[in-house]
Amino acid sequence: GNSVTQMEGPVTLSEEAFLTINCTYTATGYPSLFWYVQYPGEGLQLLLKATKADDKGSNKGFEATYRKETTSFHLEKGSVQVSDSAVYFCALTTSGTYKYIFGTGTRLKVLA
């Protein structure tokens, strides 16, 4: 079945450090891939997405590239801020299933 594996946290960085959160997936067909962010006390909200191989999703300085050959969708940001502290979820859906598979989430803490 379909699955998403993301790196365990917590990840603790200093402000302005480079961020990578790894995400790999297993899926039949050609999934759409997503990163969602959950700030404390809130629901998840879409950060970025990519719908086909080699697409790059980007938003708020975050980027992720859909790599079909490595079945990966790693999240990166060049310079994190304290306000980026949150839990990040990688997710996928495949056409026609209308179901979404989420990773276990990676907590990011950015220190001033």
Added chain:
Amino acid sequence: DADVTQTPRNRITKTGKRIMLECSQTKGHDRMYWYRQDPGLGLRLIYYSFDVKDINKGEISDGYSVSRQAQAKFSLSLESAIPNQTALYFCATTSTTDTQYFGPGTRLTVL
């Protein structure tokens, strides 16, 4: 106003009690979902619905039931709550571009 609202936001109940969690949306989406979030387990799908007559079980539907009263309303019930149903519950809607929009969550504690 928020696009997806959930009530209550927090609830403490006792084992064996019946509980209903409610979700309303103003986005006009047909697809609605209920998830539970547990530490270290991410989000797991309980039920999902495409319209008032089309309701489907997710991966962890045992012990739960749902009702889709209208396009905008989707309720989750625990007929007889048990402690391992203590979790954070999220309602979500999905757009035609497959983006999910989540409510703020309901924190449920079963004693």
